[in-house]
């Protein structure tokens with residue numbers, strides 16, 4: 001249940017405009033309202049636009065606990081139009097029945113059959129090279145062009161600004177105070193989730209709050225009719241102008257602009273959908289400038305940095321932009337859905353896209369039949385991280401193991417096991433590109449409703465039980481558990 005205080009605060013946050021949805025939860029007497037941005041990576045929301053005239057998205061209903069009628073059906077995957085499928089199924093050369101192709105009939109299998117120089121004067125025939133079978137791959141044609149790097153160094157400059165109508169000194173904070181929770185935690189989380197592949201670094205400008213030329217209210221973050229792209233761009237350019245050319249942004253991939261904790265008018269975080277050029281000539285591609293509002297600061301919400309930077313790397317929002325509640329599609333799995341979910345580590349689907357997981361770490365089941373796989377928990381390096389089962393031109397059933405390790409150390413017990421979900425590479429932010437399959441729909445789950453309770457116990461856990469039918473032509477059964485690994489049987493009949 002949401003407290004009255006929380007409801008009040010949430011209601012106050014339901015301001016139209018800006019590509020953001022308010023998310024609220026409460027802890028004791030405190031209520032946190034966190035707004036996460038909609039940076040549209042695949043299927044842009046019309047109002048999340050670069051147009052200077054068009055306001056940012058205005059969700060008609062921002063937060064609702066009701067499930068829209070069309071979500072009653074179990075995660076439908078659109079029937080693809082063969083003429084309009086951006087990610088056609090790859091030609092599969094891998095057979096699930098005979099994974100090792102037989103030797104060619106002319107390949108000498110017995111050395112005694114091979115004529116030698118000693119036994120004959122006939123030239124030794126060149127053996128026909130044994131073809132190396134191409135492993136099946138299901139990897140969609142993700143396009144990360146212009147996105148922030150997801151492996152190796154990713155450097156984000158952090159500027160603090162304040163305003164004539166809201167000077168920093170009225171809050172009694174220093175830039176060091178505000179930077180302290182961001183100093184290592186977002187980087188450590190990324191290092192953990194990426195198995196050490198992403199080296200995230202914030203480069204803060206701590207010498208001062210850079211004074212904006214205009215009042216905080218002038219930028220329109222909290223306007224009833226929404227902040228426009230023009231206003232957001234002006235905010236960013238004013239901040240950069242305040243810094244001037246005293247700082248070189250060379251080598252910086254992402255720009256963060258933050259306001260003091262308590263600047264009421266800067267009430268949400270947002271990523272900017274246009275390219276930006278800094279005074280020193282450095283350029284930031286669309287989506288790589290992020291402005292942080294008050295949602296950055298409530299205790300524990302530094303993960304907002306990881307969520308927003310996830311967009312800069314190309315990840316979509318997993319919560320719905322339409323009614324149904326923020327936890328509708330993925331519950332508390334993956335922080336691109338709920339920043340503070342009980343199992344916030346990114347889906348294997350996302351890790352695959354970011355190249356934290358390689359094709360070889362994913363078992364592709366692209367042909368019908370029964371196959372057996374060993375899955376190791378998503379939170380730790382090594383082993384097979386996911387099974388990808390294409391079921392149509394853009395849709396997949398995915399399986400991965402969730403445990404209480406690493407980034408998911410606070411997961412509820414019911415949130416562990418073999419997590420099944422659908423993905424659709426043709427869907428973008430807010431449209432449910434990832435949808436968790438609840439293998440226990442009759443139970444109430446774990447955690448609060450706001451934190452995705454109903455889906456939080458979605459994983460399959462019954463070792464040796466009956467196959468779970470996804471109703472998408474894929475049945476999944478756990479046939480064993482060895483240490484942290486699960487042995488999973490997949491029956492594909494698509």
Ligand SMILES: [Zn+2]
Pocket residue numbers: 036037038039307308311316317
């Ligand atoms: Zn977001």
